[in-house]
Amino acid sequence: MAEDAESLTATRRLLRRLRDIMAGSGSAQERLDRIVKIIAAEMVAEVCSAYVMRAGEVLELFATEGLRREAVHRTRLRVGEGLVGVIAATARPLALYEAQLHPDFAYRPETGEEIYHSLMGAPLLRGGRVLGVLVVQNKTPRHYSDDEIDVLETVAMVVAELVASGELVNPFEIAQARTGVTPSLRLDGIRLNPGLAIGPAVLHESRLVIRQIVAEDAAAELARLKGAVAAMRVAIDELVAASEPLGKGEHRDIIETYRMFAADRGWVGRIAEAIKSGLTAEAAAQKVREETRTRMLQVGDPYLRERLIDLEDLANRLQQHLSGSDPSAALPELPPEFVLVARTLGPAELLDYARRRVQGLVLEEGSPTAHVAIVARALGIPVVGRVEEATRQIEPGDIVVVDGDRGQILLRPGEDVYQSVAAAVEARLGQRVYYESLARAPAITRDGVAITLLINAGLPIDLEQLEATGAEGVGLFRTELSFMVRNAFPDVDAQTAFYRGIFEQAGGKPIIFRTLDIGGDKALPYLDHLEEDNPAMGWRAIRVGLDRPALLRQQLRALIRAAAGRTLSVSFPMIAELSELEAARALLDMERERAGSEGRNPPQSVEIGVVLEVPSLLFQLEALFARIDFLSLGTNDLAQFLYAWDRGNPRLADRYDLLSAPMLALLREVLGRARDADVPVSVCGEMAGNPLESMALVALGYRTLSMVPSAIGPVKAMIRSIDVGSLERYLDEIRGRPDHTLRTRLEAYARDHDVTLPE
Ligand code: PEP
Numbered sequence: 061m062a063e064d065a066e067s068l069t070a071t072r073r074l075l076r077r078l079r080d081i082m083a084g085s086g087s088a089q090e091r092l093d094r095i096v097k098i099i100a101a102e103m104v105a106e107v108c109s110a111y112v113m114r115a116g117e118v119l120e121l122f123a124t125e126g127l128r129r130e131a132v133h134r135t136r137l138r139v140g141e142g143l144v145g146v147i148a149a150t151a152r153p154l155a156l157y158e159a160q161l162h163p164d165f166a167y168r169p170e171t172g173e174e175i176y177h178s179l180m181g182a183p184l185l186r187g188g189r190v191l192g193v194l195v196v197q198n199k200t201p202r203h204y205s206d207d208e209i210d211v212l213e214t215v216a217m218v219v220a221e222l223v224a225s226g227e228l229v230n231p232f233e234i235a236q237a238r239t240g241v242t243p244s245l246r247l248d249g250i251r252l253n254p255g256l257a258i259g260p261a262v263l264h265e266s267r268l269v270i271r272q273i274v275a276e277d278a279a280a281e282l283a284r285l286k287g288a289v290a291a292m293r294v295a296i297d298e299l300v301a302a303s304e305p306l307g308k309g310e311h312r313d314i315i316e317t318y319r320m321f322a323a324d325r326g327w328v329g330r331i332a333e334a335i336k337s338g339l340t341a342e343a344a345a346q347k348v349r350e351e352t353r354t355r356m357l358q359v360g361d362p363y364l365r366e367r368l369i370d371l372e373d374l375a376n377r378l379q380q381h382l383s384g385s386d387p388s389a390a391l392p393e394l395p396p397e398f399v400l401v402a403r404t405l406g407p408a409e410l411l412d413y414a415r416r417r418v419q420g421l422v423l424e425e426g427s428p429t430a431h432v433a434i435v436a437r438a439l440g441i442p443v444v445g446r447v448e449e450a451t452r453q454i455e456p457g458d459i460v461v462v463d464g465d466r467g468q469i470l471l472r473p474g475e476d477v478y479q480s481v482a483a484a485v486e487a488r489l490g491q492r493v494y495y496e497s498l499a500r501a502p503a504i505t506r507d508g509v510a511i512t513l514l515i516n517a518g519l520p521i522d523l524e525q526l527e528a529t530g531a532e533g534v535g536l537f538r539t540e541l542s543f544m545v546r547n548a549f550p551d552v553d554a555q556t557a558f559y560r561g562i563f564e565q566a567g568g569k570p571i572i573f574r575t576l577d578i579g580g581d582k583a584l585p586y587l588d589h590l591e592e593d594n595p596a597m598g599w600r601a602i603r604v605g606l607d608r609p610a611l612l613r614q615q616l617r618a619l620i621r622a623a624a625g626r627t628l629s630v631s632f633p634m635i636a637e638l639s640e641l642e643a644a645r646a647l648l649d650m651e652r653e654r655a656g657s658e659g660r661n662p663p664q665s666v667e668i669g670v671v672l673e674v675p676s677l678l679f680q681l682e683a684l685f686a687r688i689d690f691l692s693l694g695t696n697d698l699a700q701f702l703y704a705w706d707r708g709n710p711r712l713a714d715r716y717d718l719l720s721a722p723m724l725a726l727l728r729e730v731l732g733r734a735r736d737a738d739v740p741v742s743v744c745g746e747m748a749g750n751p752l753e754s755m756a757l758v759a760l761g762y763r764t765l766s767m768v769p770s771a772i773g774p775v776k777a778m779i780r781s782i783d784v785g786s787l788e789r790y791l792d793e794i795r796g797r798p799d800h801t802l803r804t805r806l807e808a809y810a811r812d813h814d815v816t817l818p819e
């Protein structure tokens with residue numbers, strides 16, 4: 061007993077010294093050098109060496125006390141090769157009285173290790189993965205006790221922290237250097253924001269950061285563990301009780317098994333043991349978690365692997381009970397570039413991460429109108445949503461490819477795929493630099509036709525893109541986005557301040573404010589609305605505005621106040637018949653009068669437009685043009701209603717095409733009629749931001765295009781490479797064809813005429 065207490069004190073002393081070094085100054089390599097020296101001294105061994113896993117499953121000697129210095133960074137062993145390789149391959153500790161007699165002993169002359177007889181090693185574990193191996197060696201043959209093995213494992217945890225920090229080898233290499241237990245995998249989801257990204261995974265919720273590994277007072281830590289376990293059990297009992305009314309079934313078995321685990325003395329006992337060796341309760345739970353996880357990951361049996369998930373969940377809960385997890389506290393520990401994986405994420409949380417160079421986002425839930433998707437779009441972060449069980453299937457540090465274009469992710473890609481994706485990301489980066497360089501170049505075709513390029517916006521962050529892209533204004537300001545990222549309706553003052561800010565940010569460039577397009581799938585949590593069978597065709601946009609005139613009037617009031625002395629351009633969404641436009645205009649007029657009677661500085665001028673997106677309006681064009689100052693073409697909804705084509709339905713994704721004869725005929729007709737009536741027209745649907753599709757729009761005669769800011773560069777590059785005259789002739793030739801789409805023909809034209817299109 062006395063001996064036990066003594067060895068525990070020694071372990072605690074060792075851990076404390078290691079903690080000081082970890083927190084101290086010097087490079088990671090210098091700290092590691094100091095760490096192995098101290099471990100050797102404290103564990104009474106002549107040698108202590110740290111091997112770190114490099115790419116290609118190679119263990120490299122990174123630091124040593126006792127072996128020859130020139131072997132550092134030279135001695136390398138494959139996983140499975142030599143005793144160090146065996147420890148890495150099995151992810152288990154090894155203690156040998158006479159190491160050289162072991163069949164796997166591999167002699168490396170440069171190390172000078174032939175004089176050492178006994179060897180004890182432990183894997184450096186993190187997230188169920190082996191990051192390296194820690195070894196001590198003794199000259200005199202000796203037996204290592206279980207306690208000593210345990211101490212080495214505990215110390216290995218500290219060293220693993222240093223390796224995982226990415227300061228010794230970069231996180232990509234750490235993630236790639238795997239022991240082969242986790243094959244690569246493709247997971248399907250939906251496209252929430254296009255683009256391609258690659259990086260090591262950071263899990264949003266389960267990322268538990270243990271800020272203190274070493275504890276001063278073991279008794280206090282044991283008491284904390286006891287309290288947390290008790291609280292956790294009560295919570296689980298409540299869970300079981302809550303599931304009782306659901307009757308018997310598989311879910312009950314699962315919950316019962318879960319309760320059994322929570323009551324498992326062995327599990328809690330092992331955590332208590334780890335605390336006694338000097339760890340904090342959180343770190344002790346983590347140690348046991350790592351050990352269990354690594355062991356169970358190697359088990360092929362699906363039943364046992366499922367239990368592992370239970371245990372992981374439990375460990376998570378326990379750690380939460382212990383520390384009351386605070387997700388943002390973990391931010392300083394993120395790798396320099398990463399892919400974020402979350403069940404769900406709030407827009408503000410994403411902004412927090414965005415300051416840390418998040419490259420891509422994977423969500424288990426999410427829809428294209430989710431706030432986080434909207435913010436991700438503004439930030440240019442590719443997002444794949446609805447990836448089932450993403451947070452369970454993806455381990456922290458796994459390399460993840462986020463293919464936002466296809467709505468897929470690739471997990472743990474092989475070396476060749478990794479290289480080609482990294483090259484593609486690099487190439488896109490190069491293209492981006494090229495597009496940025498075009499910001500000050502005019503959008504003029506080779507035959508001298510000028511095109512006005514505008515951005516679609518919705519949040520103040522988008523307005524920054526006016527300057528960055530060189531766009532001439534905002535062709536569509538989606539006012540609903542600012543409502544969607546709030547928790548309550550903004551009052552008139554708040555709206556006025558917001559729109560005034562937008563005017564100021566635009567610095568005199570024109571902006572078209574579209575009134576609220578809420579309802580349907582763009583639900584506001586604070587606005588009551590009923591479930592609808594067809595939300596896209598339901599109570600949305602101007603329909604809500606006219607049924608709740610107070611709402612629309614408040615918005616118009618705010619816009620009028622904010623515009624004081626400036627031009628106010630307002631467009632109304634989803635107008636299906638002229639009477640709706642008339643009713644909306646009447647509300648606007650009322651608000652203008654009100655502003656006048658209140659003696660406010662009025663807008664310099666007010667322009668009224670509609671977003672053409674409901675086909676019924678096509679049959680009232682003449683009367684429409686007589687009543688509006690401008691027209692915006694919302695091709696997203698227009699195509700959906702023209703073809704009776706739910707564009708959110710993946711089964712129909714490729715069913716119809718915008719570059720088809722009926723759609724192109726419609727666009728030609730509308731433009732011709734608008735020209736006759738002398739009404740300016742722009743296209744603000746996604747079509748305008750797709751270079752091939754906007755090439756067709758220019759060929760049809762459209763001269764004003766509004767798009768996501770990231771599309772300005774690619775579209776401008778296309779414009780600067782085309783000859784409109786030649787394109788017009790070509791389109792005239794092919795437009796009468798009965799093809800499903802003219803896309804392939806236009807692509808061929810682009811190839812033959814050196815039109816600049818993205819790869
Ligand atoms: C459209 O329908 O094309 C459009 C621009 O509006 P939204 O995408 O906001 O529905």
Ligand code: MG
Nearest residue numbers: 673694696697
């Ligand atoms: Mg629309």
